[in-house]
Amino acid sequence: MNIDLETFCQQAEEFISAHYPRRSARAGSEHAAVAVIPERSAAQEAAELPEAIQWRKTTFDAGFGWIDGPAEFGGRGLPPSYADAYRQLERRYAVPDEGYTRFSVGILCPTLLAHGGPELNGRYLRALRRADIVSCQLFSEPDAGSDLASVRTRAGRDGESGDSWRINGQKVWTSGAHYSEVGMLLARTEPGSRRNAGLSVFMIEMDQPGVEVRPIQQLTGGKSFSEVFLDDARVSAQSLVGEIGRGWDVINTTLRHERAVIGSDGAVDLALVPRLIDLARRHGCWDDPVVREATADIYARAQADSLMTLDFLDRAEGGMPGAEMSLSKLRLTDNLQRISALAQRILGGSFVTELDDDFGWSQLALTLAGLRIGGGTDEVLRTIVAQRVLSLPRS
Incomplete structure (x- = not known):
């Protein structure tokens, strides 16, 4: 199906807006959790999971569930830039949390495409992309x-x-x-x-x-x-x-896609910048030049890293993320660490004592360590970048 990107985006936004409202500029309550690995209660999960699954089914049935995927498994066969444009649009709306199906959709499916073979792919790909299976x-x-x-x-x-x-x-x-x-x-x-x-x-x-x-x-x-x-x-x-x-070949493919999923989620650090500004204003330190400079640095890094990652993905051969995606994950976790450190500077002792309803920022600090391990530790990823991207000799 031939369709230009502008028309595609118009159709995509009409579809999303028919189901969910736009997110507010503040992206939720100023006291809401900011954990990079969401922690949900059993009751919250029981309410969110069915909605997330139903949204995957709805998007798939409408032709937006696998935009750059092969037609034989329900995809539209469009360029990856169309899929990225859709993701950018969807982030503007209050759609259900994609975290419940992120592994199925963004990591397992491309791994199966590369290694699964006709029988496995026929059994799982459409079902995973449509969330018939999690x-x-x-x-x-x-x-x-x-x-x-x-x-x-x-x-x-x-x-x-x-x-x-x-x-x-x-x-x-x-x-x-x-x-x-x-x-x-x-x-x-x-x-x-x-x-x-x-x-x-x-x-x-x-x-x-x-x-x-x-x-x-x-x-x-x-x-x-x-x-x-x-x-x-x-x-x-x-x-x-x-x-x-030959499982090592399979897991290398899986980990490349996992790092690409984590590293390309630049919306995480960009979305936290307005929250940081709100935090600084509420605590009377937005006029502090150190705070303003640190916030500007975080924002600039987030924008630069997002553009860098898009370039990496555009140059990916056959849809396979390269070793350079390790750098994207490193840069994201580094910027999130800067955000956490600045929030701690703003909050001071209340960052630990939780005296002012800002426990959400403590959650960021507590969950960030897990993100720096998942998909490969910082040390492992630096070695990959040094050896496979920069071609440096083994030490």
Whole structure:
């Protein structure tokens, strides 16, 4: 379908505005939470999840659910710039939180396109993009967080026919495991193999016997992450993503897309700038030149990083984000750290004592550490940038 970008944006805005109102310039209450990893109560999640899923179905059925995706799986086959334009438009409206389906849509689907094969893709791609199925990522373990080559979860062939596998092990820090129907799981399929050799990736049903999900209590009081215990859980041979023993290739693709999703979400730091200004005004320090200069620096960095990331994505070959997306994630988390530090400067002791209804900024500080670990720690990403982007020698 040929359509120019201007006409597409007009149609997209007409569609979104027919369902949801525009966001206010203040983006919510001045005392609202500003956590980069949202923490929701069970009641809030129960109310939000169905609405988020229904919005995915509505957008998909209207032709906006996979704008740059292949037509055979319900996509429109338009350039990535159209998908980015739609995302920019959608952020102006009070649509449901996309965090519930972010992994399914932005990370798992492109990974399956690259490694899944016809059967898996036919089974999952349309369903994931439409939120008929919600998924999670089962990679990290208690002793293998940033170092995924150290995973110990085992997958052994089940029976003489070898048409299924039994999974045993433990995963941790899994976002959304408690409401996901399927998971993308990394396991060691070659006994005695070491490091990144002998690893394989499977799609696994989360509601089967042998899969136990236990929520993890956060510093902020939320339970958005879980640990998952696998005791003879089964997956079929048809659930394999990629090739046996070549799981490292699959997870590299997954992590590239994960870093692209995190790094390209420049709306996070840009959206917090008006909140910072409001905070400074309420606490009588907006005329402080140090505060104003720091705010301007944060805003300039956010704008520059957003343009840099768009350039990275435009130059991505075949839709595959390059190693440079590690820089985008680093820059985003660095700017969020600057925002947190400035909020602490403005609030002083009340940042900790919560005397003035500004606990939301404390949530930013408490959740930021998790963002700097998820998708690769700062140290890992700096090494990737040094070696794969700048071609510096190994130290």
